[in-house]
Amino acid sequence: MQIFLARTQGFCAGVARAIDIVEQTLKRYGSPLYVYHEIVHNTAVVKDLKARGVIFTNNLSDVPAGARLIFSAHGVSPAITRQAQEKKLLTIDATCPLVTKVHNEAVRFSNEGLDVVLLGHKGHEEVEGTAGYVAAKNLHIVQNAADIESLVIPAHRKVAFITQTTLSLDETRELVLKLRARFPRLTGPAKDDICYATQNRQDSVKELAGLCDIIIICGSPNSSNSNRLREQGQRLKVPSLIVDSADELLLTDLENKQNIGISSGASVPRHLVDGIIFKIQQAFPGTTVQTFDNPEKDIIFPRPEI
C-alpha cells in the first residue's frame, strides 16, 4: 500500500497566526483568557487550549467586564466589536488578514449603496461577521443556485458580490456566472475572495484524485474548508471521507485499496495527520509515504505585538 500526502494541507498562515496570538497572550497574561467562538474549527486545537485555561464562548454576556478577549480567525461583525467596547473588554483581534480584506470590500460596496450578495454558508461564523459590515437592507446571503433565482433585487439596482474565504472554487465560479447572468453589471473582487490556502488545498486534492483509490481528509465536522476538500474528492469520483483524528478512521474502508491520499484542512495540526499515517502503517505493514514539495512553506502572516 502507498500513501500520498497532499502537497498543501494543514495549518494555513491565518490559522497559525491566530493560534500563536492565543498562545502568546496566555503566556503573557495567563488565564482566564476568553476567545469569542472557537479560535479555529478544530476539535483538538480547541481541547488543548481549553486545558490550558482558555474559555471559548459564543456569547459576550458570558465574559466579565474588563476581561481579556480574543476574536477568532473567522472575524466578527462591528456589532460584536461595539459590544466588547461597551463592556470595556481588553480585545485582541486574531481575524485572518484575508478575512479582513473581505470585510473591507463589504464596507466599500455597502458605503457605495450597492446591493451586496454574500456567497457563503448561512450560520458560519465568518459569514455572520462579514454580513455585519453590510447595511442590513442591502444584504443578501446566498448559498446555492436556488437562492440566486429567488433573489428579490430591482433591475435598476447595482449589485456587488463578495464570498466566504473557504468555499469550493468550482461551485463558486458557477454561482458567480449565474449571478452575472441575472445582474450583468455585477461588480466584485477581481476573481473571488476564496483564499490562497483554500485554493491550494483543493488543487492538491485534485492532484491526489489522479493518483489514489481513496482520499482521507483530516478535519473537524464544523470546518468549512475541510468539508470542501472531501467534496472535491467525491466530485472527482474518488471515495473520500473526513475524520477528525485517527480514532475515527475505519480500517475496513481501506480494504482492497492500494493508493491512499491523505490531506487535511487549514486548521488541522500535523500530529493528527501523523496519527492517521501511523494507524495505517500499523495495520498494513510496509506501507510507504510519498510527499511533494509544498509551495506554501514560506507564507507567514505576522502577528500583532501582544
Ligand code: SF4
Ligand atoms: S483558510 Fe484562508 S482565510 Fe481562513 S484563516 Fe486560513 S488563510 Fe485565512
